[in-house]
Amino acid sequence: FINLLQENYKKTMAYWQTITILIILFFVLGFLVWYYSRKDNPIYVQLISLIGWFFGFAIIALIPFDMYLSKLESEPTKQTVGDKDAYDAMRAGWLAVYWSTYILCWAFLPILNSYLDSGEFTWKKRLWYAVKINLIIYGIGAGLLLCFILYIVIA
Secondary structure (H helix, E strand, C coil): CHHHHHHHHHHHHHHHHHHHHHHHHHHHHHHHHHHHCCCCCCHHHHHHHHHHHHHHHHHHHHHHHHHHHHHHHHCHHHCCCCHHHHHHHHHHHHHHHHHHHHHHHHHHHHHHHHHHHCCCCCHHHHHHHHHHHHHHHHHHHHHHHHHHHHHHHHC
């Protein structure tokens, strides 16, 4: 019974450590964005910076809980019924961080950057310009990758 209480306590502490680290991370990054950004930047630029940094650094918050679950997995006799929920929560956390970072880095932020650099006057033209520029860049990258793969296959 004591071992069960200790394991539940450890699992609860791992949850709270992760949540606490995420909250502290959010406030620290919020302070950094507020303190170091130019004061004439629009609020949405600061917000996007905060979100990008948050998902980039959120990996640090997930590591302690992931290490705890890995330790449990290596000791099959100590696994409990609630561990499947913990594994599912950890998987959901990693997937959320991974896909959020991926979409921000490869789709949203490049289009936003091109949108803000555009010299067009209406938001539709600016958005179309940004999408067009990014499609050209990704097309060139895909063409170079295809040439490289063909070179490797032929050589």
